[in-house]
Amino acid sequence: MIEKFNFNGNVSPITCHAWNKDRSQIAISPNNNEVHIYKRDGSDWKLLDVLRQHDLRVMGIDWAPNTNRIVTCGIDRNAYVWTQNEQGKFKPTLVLLRINRGATCVKWSPQENKIAVGSGARLISICYFESENDWWVSKHIKKPIRSTITSLDWHPNNVLIVAGSTDYKARVFSAYIKDIESQPSPTPWGNRMPLGQLMAEFKNSNQGGGWVHSVSFSSDGNKICWVGHDSAINIGDAANGTSVVKLKTEFLPFLDCHWVSPTDVVVAGHSCIPIIYSVDQNNKIMLKGKLDQAQKKESTGVSAMKIFQSLDRNLRTENDDANLNSIHQNAIACIAIYEGDKRSGVRKISTSGLDGQVVIWSDFNAN
Template sequence: MQASLVRRLEEPDIEVINCHAISHDEQFLALCPNCEEIDMFQLLSEKYQRSDVLTKHSQRVTGLDWSCFGRLLSVSEDRTAFVWERGTSDGTWRSSNVELKAQRAALCAAWSPNGELFAVGLSSKDTALCYWKEEVNCWVAMKVGKSKAAITSLAWHSSSQFLATGSTDRYCVVYDVSMSESGDLTPSFGTPQVTEDAGSWINDIAFSNGNVLAFTCQDATVRFKSLVGGADAPVEIVRWLGLPFLRLAFVGRTQLVACGFDYVPVLFVQRDGAWQVAGSLDVGGAPSGGPAGVVRESFDEARQRFRGSTGGKASKPGSWHSNTITSCCPLKDGRFSTSALDGTVLVWEMSS
């Protein structure tokens, strides 16, 4: 498998991107340049061009996500969240209030696949599950679960009935968040269905359409658990010989892209019933050493790269990104996007 570069966004005034999100139809791109503002871009003539700057938050935006209905969710360290919708008449973005009830910073956010709910991971060790309440004309939160440390990642099951959370307490937990057709909570609401000890803090989690739960940890491993076998199914551990991954995205039932400190997206595939590293997807031809395309470098090379990073951008030879990849978003038809601390956003397309 290979990946080709479809689009590249690089603005002179954007030096760092800590999170981004692309709408389902790929017409809009939202990103945060590591501050309290959200830069909006619209796809015009196959290029993303800046259209708006959203300014509601008072501290750094930490999470962005698009719903299937074209709503943008943003959360921030200022303990607030907003849902943005674009007006059909004038094209301006308007925000809806969210009664988040957060005592500490919001760290991540994710819409449910059906677009009716969204979840916000909080540094107060719990998760806010938000729904629209017509009586008060705003989104209202109810708390789900309680961890021993901050919630750093979220992932929804394709049925919108289960929510997975990852925490720095090293546990990955899947909760039942199903509701009845009338909107009432089911008796099993909020009950943990799966609990896994990852051994180290969890950086990101992802659900596949084939009921596979993947989570990556700070110990440079990616772990896979097939939920077809139930809560007691074994966890398959794939070790990475490079630096830890920060983000995961399924681009197929048996294909997972992982990104992080190595500057390059790496493909994991399931072959003969086992998950394994397939290699780097960077079209720039990042060097590989050792088995399965693992990127390596000597101690002297690492030291020189660290020293050079203080004086400007220091990219790995042949890589499109020149700094840590901070965000990875799955798109349709085998596409995915990445953004990094180098201030660029790339859209990739898988090819056989």
């Protein structure tokens, strides 16, 4: 079963999206400085609120399920925590990031007491609420990051964090804040975990595999998956001596990846389709299937010149014969879990892309 929708006829690329706890509301950014909150109204969606605090394009959104707070970050070097009032409107609180370049990605920690923000300033801001002053403050993780942070994900223990960057590296750091949490227990990544401690570093490829676009921790936190601009799936395993397994694929580069079970990873990107890979006990990576089963259309002899002339700014055409043979008509930029979790198994995911669509996928037994 597949559900797809454009919000109020929106055709702008969707940079990122996030769901509230019961999936009755969604936050999207239509590739500008705004965040639009929609509420499900039967089979339709109703615009509930527009968040306009950012001055430049929003790059990341994350919605904390238990506290019902949204965090956003943008090119304007700011991050905001949004709290919903009784009228359903969201009010912002500034997060003091202390960065001199745009913020590129943001994630709530599992316990929702910390926020990780990546940026072009070659650092990660680990943010926490300081109750004495009633604001969000941050501490920085800097070394040995050499370039822009593109993606972040938290370990289940609420302490470790994995970061992907444009210096071709995926790294695991400690994000331990001693002021607000107790001493962490040892993990396969290491025992000593002061803030900023580099627990592991993985090079995307010995042949220069390009930027790391997305990273994800497994459900037990012992493995990470990352995808880069070399169209490969990579698995790093802390329980096996931080060994790395790489599978080079035939697809265009992936932009996002998520563990959807203890053994399965879903990836998506420039090929416009979500794809599932399985990881066996020996960390061998195998193609499990494609979620998009759209049928390939027969060629009708449309000329390349005709296709070029009919292209609009979202790479969609006026002639149906020139459409892509997939539900998404442009690159998938963001994957979110819609139903289930990593440990027990994700049953549904949602994807958003540069074609302005959000699609909910539930067929995880793809062939």
